[in-house]
Amino acid sequence: MERRLRMGMVGGGKDAFIGAVHRIAAFMDGKIELVCGAFSIDPDISKESGRELFVAQNRVYPDYKTMIEQEALLPEGERMDFLTIVTPNFLHFEPAKLAMENGFDVVVEKPMTVSLEEALALQEVVQRTGRTLCLTHTYSGYPMVKQAKAMVREGHFGKIRKIVVEYPQGWLSRLSEREGNAGAAWRADPKRSGKSLVMGDIGTHAAHLAEYVSGLRITELCADLTTFVEGRLLDDDGSVLLRFENGAKGVLMASQISAGEENAVRIRIYGEKGGVEWANEDPNNLIVKMLDQPRQLYRTGNAYAAPYTLSSFATHNTRIPAGHPEGLLESFANIYRNFALTVSAKRKGETPSPEALDFPTVDDGVRGMAFIDTVVKNNESNEKWTKFVL
Ligand code: NAI
Known part of the structure; x- marks a missing residue:
């Protein structure tokens, strides 16, 4: 039953x-x-x-x-x-x-x-x-993120060359862990948080998004981690250059001292024929930029005619008609x-x-932990590129 x-x-x-x-x-x-x-x-x-x-x-x-x-x-x-x-x-x-x-x-x-x-x-x-x-x-639960993934998979943009993913936040711009913020306290404690604060807390989201939407795996990286806030025990900012398995190159930025930012997750992916852009603060929009064409705006929940029909993965994860915003709670619910x-x-x-x-x-979880390990390893070493440990 x-x-x-x-x-x-x-x-x-x-x-x-x-x-x-x-x-x-x-x-x-x-x-x-x-x-x-x-x-x-x-x-x-x-x-x-x-x-x-x-x-x-x-x-x-x-x-x-x-x-x-x-x-x-x-x-x-x-x-x-x-x-x-x-x-x-x-x-x-x-x-x-x-x-x-x-x-x-x-x-x-x-x-x-x-x-x-x-x-x-x-x-x-x-x-x-x-x-x-x-x-x-x-x-990864948003309909327009799934649409971006489907378009990349179907070759809409040609061979992927460049992946730029960002996750800036500002909420750790001060030493909040010493000011009674319990969530900040365990996150900034290596024993309870892990090897990296910024990469564990939000960098793994960005790395997952890059691999999920592009369908490509990170193979090597070059990382720069910083602790900007004095007295903090772990890093609070990171910039990472990425190399992907098909030869694509990428940039990942994860930062918790980007003062004034909320949760400004954004991903841009460019192939030989065009690119796609999605941002968490405007999640029902997917901007498609094709070479020599005007920009297109795909919106959640529309029954577009071919060749603009939204993928079954986007529609399966949409609950209400177009124009009514769906957001983080719905993405989580998906x-x-x-x-x-x-x-x-x-x-x-x-x-x-x-x-x-x-x-x-669990496989994504293993990739995430390998990402943190590789970033920390590279940051601590003098070598320019460190191979992804998996
Ligand atoms: P929090 O500090 O607000 O809450 C932690 C909770 O765990 C509290 O209820 C605490 O009493 C409880 N707890 C601690 N030890 C326990 C134990 N031994 N047995 C039972 N309960 C225990 O932390 P928050 O922000 O809710 O984060 C929790 C997890 O969720 C973290 O791993 C964090 O990285 C993740 N997270 C993920 C987000 C996402 O976007 N997917 C957003 C926020 C957090």
Whole structure:
């Protein structure tokens, strides 16, 4: 029988940022319900969060280990189907591994882990258990990002030559980690965040977007990391030159001291015949620039006639008619819906559609951690180019 998937959560309590976004996204299409959680490091906050979310009190657990063990003992008709992990980076690996080894699928935040070793170990667990792991690289869920990817794949722009991806933010322009900002405090702590602050927090989003839209893998890079804010323990700004597998060249900028910026993610890709541009702050627009032609503006949700017809990947991820803005929450919800469609299909022994399978996985998580490692390695060395470690 068709039914909603049952979700458990680690993190995402009243003291958290992104957990609430996950719940909005998970619930948007009516395919998922929240049944249990260990919502906070603080048991009282966890309990209170569970109460506010109408989770049965006996399923608000003191910690994720107890939750996974106890849920695994419940009858099939009751226990959670998957675990969403929205804790600081250093608390992704253990719950993800434990969940999959106990028969649960996983949705986990980026960066997937705090080291490449952990990421590779998680990849092994996915292969061994056959579970589904979804990594929430938010920007890959937008319909116009999927349209850009489809156009690149179909050769609309010819052979790709240049990829420019940017993620500037300004919120760490001051030493916020010492001013009571809990989210900044763990992000700027190497033990809880990983080897790089800026690359772990937002650089992995940019690198994923570049590889996702272009369909090309980074092979080598040359990086320059800086800590601008005095007293900070990790980098807060980075510029990276990229080389891709087909000979394309690229530039990636990730910065958290770009004062005044919000979340100005932008990607531009140029081929022999033309280019494409997408920006998070204007996500329903896709600007197409063809050589010797006026610019074209593709918009989410339109039933354009051929040859401008939007790809099935763009339309599958669009909910409302053109002109009504869809944004980050819908993009996030697309990732959850595709994950839910895939998990449900697998449970019924069916093959998920290519559109349903189009969400970031453990392999993207491994690429992300390899990206951080390679950037840090290159930045610390005197060599100009460092080969991507995978
Ligand atoms: P946060 O600091 O706001 O919240 C962390 C939550 O985890 C809190 O509820 C905290 O109590 C809980 N927690 C910590 N240790 C725990 C434990 N042992 N058991 C249960 N709960 C525990 O952090 P934020 O900003 O929500 O980030 C969480 C993760 O999401 C990070 O990995 C971050 O990189 C990622 N993130 C991703 C975004 C995206 O665009 N995809 C945006 C923001 C964050």
